[in-house]
Amino acid sequence: MDLIRILWVKIELLQTFILWFLQYMGSKWKVLKLKRAIQRSESECPKKNENHNNGHRIPFLEFKEKIDENFSIAPKIVTFTKIMGKLTGIMVTTNGSDTCFLQRIRRLKNAVGESGDRAVLTFTTVYHAFGVEDSLNGIFKLAREWKNYKTEVILFYDEKVDDFYMEKKCPHLKDFRLLDTDKEEGIQNDWCAIECEVNCDSVYESNGVERNLVNALEHYLESYKRKQKEIYESIKNNTISNDNLVVIIGHPHGRPKQVSVGRHYPLLKDEPKKVRSSQLWCRYYYDAPTCIGNSGSPVFIPGQPIAGFGFWFGHQHNHKSDVTSTSRWARAKRIYPDIKCLGMSSIGVEQC
Missing domain, CATH: 1.20.5 (Single alpha-helices involved in coiled-coils or other helix-helix interfaces)
Structure with a gap:
């Protein structure tokens, strides 16, 4: 025996x-x-020669004030960018991988009005990441076939490719719903919101320490909003300069998080529609290096008067794509003759 x-x-x-x-x-x-x-x-990648070794595209964990001899960023903006990165995720669908941004967290209430054990996370991205055309028909197709995309978002994918499947370090969020698309006929908005639910007791591991996921994300989001306002006030009071700076955080080609920096071109800015008495739909153009996988990346323009924070009141911009329109390029060259590359954002909402 x-x-x-x-x-x-x-x-x-x-x-x-x-x-x-x-x-x-x-x-x-x-x-x-x-x-x-x-x-x-x-x-x-058709842009590999100019973008992949571009000094203006930096691994997220290596991002600092001095980019090169001619390009430095204020310490406040560097700190802010690192917080923005914590709210940026890689979005994986059956169409490939792109980027999204956590814009809102809402704890669900129980029957007696107290915070329950579930929270709703709302992310913004661009709907062309799902492979649909920029039209009402495209949006209807996206809504109709939503479940087929099997959307997932992976957070804190910041360091190594090997981390992608380490769910303890990089939480995988699933079961997303298509929430909203700012879409009107004749306006290329290319913006949408998606949401999922998570348990409020979900945990992840950071530097060997177990942390509550929802608490951590709420902390990052509140810090983001507070520091965004501080930077806006500093630029308005001329205590720091923005120099038409643009900062984009994303996952080009499915890599761990990278930061792209460049300049935006104010005279090219589109303002297609006033949506409320003091709010404006607008789009920015810039030269920050981006590639496949950057679609949906949050776009930060220091000093921009963001309208609210939460899609009920407005939202920031997400990266859309390179400009391909010959008429748009011709206009850009007339105003800025030295321009070499030109990307554009989705529609965003700001105070006017």
């Missing part, structure tokens, strides 16, 4: 090891497959 018991213990240990080994190898295979997909995407 003792021999049989010993054999069973050894068999169970062997089964445990085999299961661990299969999971380990499965994880390694998934990471290898992801790395190959990133390499393939980068090798096929």
Whole structure:
């Protein structure tokens, strides 16, 4: 009997090891497959020569005040950018990977009006990331086929490609709903909001320490709003200069988070519609280096009078794409003859 018991213990240990080994190898295979997909995407990128080694695109964890000899960023804006990065996620769908931004957190109430055990996270992105055209028909298609996209958002994917599948470090959010699209016929808005629910006791690991996910995100979001206002006041009072700075955070080609910096061109700004008595739909144009995967990236323009924070009152911009319109390029060249690249944002809402 003792021999049989010993054999069973050894068999169970062997089964445990085999299961661990299969999971380990499965994880390694998934990471290898992801790395190959990133390499393939980068090798096929039409902008690889000018963008991939561009000093104005920096790994998120290496972002600092001095970009190069001719480009420095105020310490307040660097601090703010690092907070903005914590609210930026990589969005994965059956159409590929792009970027999104956490704009709102709402704790659900229970039957007696107290905070319950669930919270709703609202992200903004661009709807062309789902492969639909910029039209009402495209939006209807997106809404009709929403479940087929199997949308996921991965947070804190900041350091290594290997971290992508480490859900303890990089939480994977699922079961998203399509919430809203600022879309009107004749206006290229290319903006939408998506949301999911999470347990309020969900945790993740940061620097070896377990943290509550919802509490951490609420802290980052409140810090974001507070520091955004501080920067706005500092620029208005001329205590720091914005120099037409633009900062974009995203996941080009599915890589860990990167920061792109450049200048925006005020005279190219579009203002297609006044949406309320004091609010304006607008779009910005800029030269910050972006690639495939940057679609949906949050766009920060220091000193911009953002209208509210939460899509009920307005929203910031998300990166849309490069400008391909020949007439738009011709106008840009007339005003800014030295311009070499030109990207544009989605529609955003600001005070007017």
